[in-house]
Amino acid sequence: MSSNKKILVLPGDGIGTEVMSEVLNIMEWMSKNKSVSFDVSERLVGGAAFDREGNSISDATMQEALDSDAVLLGAVGGPQWDSVERDKRPEAALLRLRKEMDLFANLRPAIVFDALANSSSLKAELIKGLNILILRELTSGVYYGLPRGVEKIKDQEEKAIDTQSYTTSEIERIGKVGFDLAKKRSNKVTSVEKANVMETGMFWRKIITSLHKREFNDVELNHMYADNCAMQLVRYPKQFDVIVTDNLFGDILSDCAAMLTGSLGMLPSASLGSVDVSGKRPGMYEPVHGSAPDIAGQNKANPLAMIMSFAMMLRYSFDMLEDSTLIEKAVQNVLSKGLRTLDIKQDNEKAVSTKEMGAAVIEELNIVSGK
């Protein structure tokens, strides 16, 4: 089987370049052993792009992202760019990519590998085998709503305003992604809002309910208030399958769910847009962690979040379920054999380097695929 899927690789800054290099090795392994080749191009983004090209993402890179089948991003940022003007800062590149690719659906799986169940702050029996997906609306809601700003009311008194707003179509399109994803998992969606105290919450619930009735009544749906959801995530997280929620609540709840798994170095993510007329759905895949300036350049970073982000790309952008599962299986086996990077090791364990972890995954790919 061969594939000429066009992937734009944006390693970025700090550990972004180190963890991306391990994914490039896996792509090479795939082309040698699975006859799957990708059409890969690599460009600068973030602080690295600012230093060389004067902006955190150039127009040419943005255009290439739009022309690609999927974008794979490492991480951006670092203290050396903290004083750069806001619209040229490394993080501005992420916002531009999300906005221009219209990536409205952010998928954050929280999966606990058995071998790491003791790394969580929750009791192992609560989270062993956990596999939930937080689906966050990413391009609307209170982070984008207008009016926003600070205005003067009278002497010594100002008022800050943010506006939470959602339209029918914005809720429907994220709801559809949630129901579709649930169908490929445990068929259960929990829709989260504050219908008890917010107009947008009531509206969100109404739209999700009618979408469910109209198109997805074979999927189990329940509704939950966001504050209760935060409690339930730490009380009994295994009750959830797919949680679909707005931008603000998703921001908070996905970080909460992430911590159930123990380490930032283990968390992949995907951001998806709408399917266009040619059937293409734009997608950007990146680990949840940042550029980790404290360990950058030291060969200490955990590459597994980046590797699992690549596995998500195979699954959601290219429908390569078998290859995606193969990589996830290799990661699971490597952990079961006791390999740990600095961030996931217990006090009495020895840490392996980024490169050693990457090489161990490749070795495991050989074993799992019988090479």
Ligand code: NAD
């Ligand atoms: P961070 O995620 O970079 O690091 C937080 C802590 O987790 C650090 O101690 C780091 O060493 C550790 N860590 C993170 N990823 C790890 C990995 N793969 N393996 C081992 N340890 C890991 O967050 P931060 O320190 O708040 O931010 C650093 C920079 O990254 C900032 O400039 C920030 O703006 C940026 N950032 C970028 C993204 C992104 O590119 N999507 C996300 C978050 C933060």
